[in-house]
Amino acid sequence: MTDADQPVAAGEIEGAAWPEFGWIDDVRGALADAFAQKRPAALATLFQVAGSAPRGPGAQMLFAPGPDGNLTASGYFSGDCIEGDVANHAAQVLADGVPRRLHYGMGSPWIDLRLRCGGALHVLVERITPDSAAATALLRAAAERRSCRWITDGLRQTLGDGNGPLLDLKQEPFQIARRHDPRRRLIVSGGDPGALAVARLGAMAQFETILLRPGGPDAAPPFPVSQYLREEPADALARLKVDRWTAYLGATHEDHHDLGGCLAALRGGAGYVGMIGARSRAPQRIAALQATGASAEELTRLQLSPGIPGLGKSPWEVATGIVAEIMQALNPDRERA
Structure with a gap:
């Protein structure tokens, strides 16, 4: 003392x-x-x-x-x-x-x-x-x-x-x-109520939150985020330099946007990569990623049904489960690779 x-x-x-x-x-x-x-x-x-x-x-x-x-x-x-x-x-x-x-x-x-x-x-x-x-x-x-x-x-x-x-x-x-460690970063691509709920909850949870909306409106989102970008997800991720303290969520519901973003995030070593969509679409999406050269190891890190099940299906319920899962994946005190 x-x-x-x-x-x-x-x-x-x-x-x-x-x-x-x-x-x-x-x-x-x-x-x-x-x-x-x-x-x-x-x-x-x-x-x-x-x-x-x-x-x-x-x-x-x-x-x-x-x-x-x-x-x-x-x-x-x-x-x-x-x-x-x-x-x-x-x-x-x-x-x-x-x-x-x-x-x-x-x-x-x-x-x-x-x-x-x-x-x-x-x-x-x-x-x-x-x-x-x-x-x-x-x-x-x-x-x-x-x-x-x-x-x-x-x-x-x-x-x-x-x-x-x-x-x-x-x-x-x-x-x-x-x-x-670098600040935890959350990149969300999409503009529907679910994607916006994830981005808003991430910003409230102190993530450096980046909202991507390819070809989206000129006006900024109605809540604060670190960046709002209107470019293609794969291009944005290449420029932002993904790392293991980064989480990426593809939520445009358009495969030509989400698949490219997920592949860029996986290859950049993102700590969490997820894509929202119906389970019935998962085999088709896996096949498309394999066709672009995604490895088996990369695909094991892809969450095609992101979030904690059982919370409900409203935008905030889904967003809560996804952000909680991301927090767990990016926990700075977990065993280091």
Whole structure:
């Protein structure tokens, strides 16, 4: 424990009454926003957990000073048990640059801060300034869709390669290495209510969501997405450079669009590839892909009945099952290939 002071009143977090900031799981976007405003940020990393806890080691929060003096926050650790106190320590770290290692729950000296789950959480809070070479490299890796590791003892930060588990911890001397993968990306081709529901739900779930609609309307979709493209799916995927953190869903219901998109996604190594359509059409579609040179291994990764069965057939029910299946396939903590 490097901060022996007693915790003080919870810090002021913008939007604390309705903490939508807890929906953000990747803090790199908030870090880039802080740097764009020439503001430092306090990065909080959950590096050790004992017993039951809402989040596992590697979960992060980012705090940055807003124009009104309150802190903007991204991420969450405990569902409101400790976030306010972490924000207070983050404000202190921003002020003096001294990192804090915080201990909450079982064994903590702060008996007035209780964790409802009964476990223990250990959090490192460190200051990051806009001139940080490691942070600049971290954001560059994110833009280039490369995995990397944030290696820090709280004062000195470096960037390493992307191999290893989500979080490595060394106690003596203290050091953590937190892996950062490219942001999960969802590419949906189509424009019917089902395709739009998948795209909207994906965007709400913090995917980098790209909606493809070959020859679609000039007007943008009626909900926010990362990109709206009107080109052929195969051409778009070739340009976007598919990777294993990318999911592709063909939902135009036109084989000349969907088959080309699926083949490009499979050959690019996408982590999930699915195509919506009647089961009766599956043999015909498999044969068409085989005729274009798709391998047996590629075809085993193709989902021709995507989603979780039994949820229902309305657009939102189908979309919920598909997005849940995609989340499972792109889970960053699964066994690495």
